[in-house]
Amino acid sequence: MTLALYVPRSSVVHRMHAGVKLLGLAVLAVLLFALPTLTAAGAALAGVLAVGLLLARLPVAVLARQARAVRWWLLALLVVHALTTDVRTGAHVSLRLLTLVLAAAVVTATTRVNAMVAVVEWLCAPLRLVGVRPARVGLAITMALRFIPVLIERADRIRAAQAARGGSPRGLRALRTTIAPLLVQVLQMAHDVSEALDARGADDVPPPRRRRSPTLETP
Numbered sequence: 776m777t778l779a780l781y782v783p784r785s786s787v788v789h790r791m792h793a794g795v796k797l798l799g800l801a802v803l804a805v806l807l808f809a810l811p812t813l814t815a816a817g818a819a820l821a822g823v824l825a826v827g828l829l830l831a832r833l834p835v836a837v838l839a840r841q842a843r844a845v846r847w848w849l850l851a852l853l854v855v856h857a858l859t860t861d862v863r864t865g866a867h868v869s870l871r872l873l874t875l876v877l878a879a880a881v882v883t884a885t886t887r888v889n890a891m892v893a894v895v896e897w898l899c900a901p902l903r904l905v906g907v908r909p910a911r912v913g914l915a916i917t918m919a920l921r922f923i924p925v926l927i928e929r930a931d932r933i934r935a936a937q938a939a940r941g942g943s944p945r946g947l948r949a950l951r952t953t954i955a956p957l958l959v960q961v962l963q964m965a966h967d968v969s970e971a972l973d974a975r976g977a978d979d980v981p982p983p984r985r986r987r988s989p990t991l992e993t994p
Contacts, residue, residue, distance in 0.1 A: 780924060782884045788831035793890035794897075796882045803878055807871050813863065816870040823874055827881040841880040842873065849873060888920050918968070929960050 783789075788796075807819055827833045849869040856865030883891075892913040899909040933956050 780883060780920065781887050782833055782837060784832050784885070786831045786885070788826060788881070788885045791885075793886045794894045796886055797891065797894055800878055800882050804875055807874060811867070813867045813870065816867055816874060820870060820874040820877070823878045823881060827877065827884075831881060831885050833881065833884050837884055838877055838880060841876050845873065845876050883920070888917055891920075892917050922964075925964075926957070926961065930957050933957055933960075 803819060803823075807816060824838070827838055828835065849872060852869045852872065853862070853865040856862070856868060895916055896909040896913040899907060899912050903909065930953055933953050937952060
């Protein structure tokens with residue numbers, strides 16, 4: 776779940792190639808699972824914060840918004856593991872998830888969407904042999920990243936409208952009263968976008984290229 780989008784800065788992290796940053800994110804994920812210790816997870820979190828705040832010079836609010844977005848998931852993981860295994864395991868799992876979320880936020884906040892999409896399309900290029908269209912994969916990723924802030928804005932509007940009508944529920948009831956209208960708006964928006972894409976021929980399959988038959992010259 777990545778809510779942060781590109782934050783313009785003139786830092787060394789921003790100037791790095793998108794492929795290098797995505798590779799670093801993948802390596803970090805592998806290391807977090809290959810070294811299943813609380814110390815390794817804590818060191819990785821400290822490293823991500825150092826890269827994001829010191830090297831990339833991102834605002835603290837960008838990473839804090841990420842942490843707030845997953846706080847209930849982290850709490851749920853901690854409680855479940857405290858009841859089933861132990862608190863240390865729950866803290867390790869929650870810390871590992873928080874590290875990956877913040878690392879993904881640093882990547883998206885320091886990389887333009889078109890640069891990430893170009894890397895994904897390059898990686899998907901060999902899949903043309905099995906009928907996959909890399910341009911379509913890139914379009915799906917671009918739309919997913921674009922709609923994240925749109926969904927956040929819609930959710931904020933719903934909560935503001937409920938507060939203006941005198942209804943400001945809290946806890947699970949607030950989550951319920953926000954999800955229902957948000958889901959309706961998301962489905963309507965997806966329907967509108969799909970119609971727009973169909974009208975522009977986004978799902979059309981390009982015709983196969985015909986080979987020219989050699990012409991025989993007549994004397």
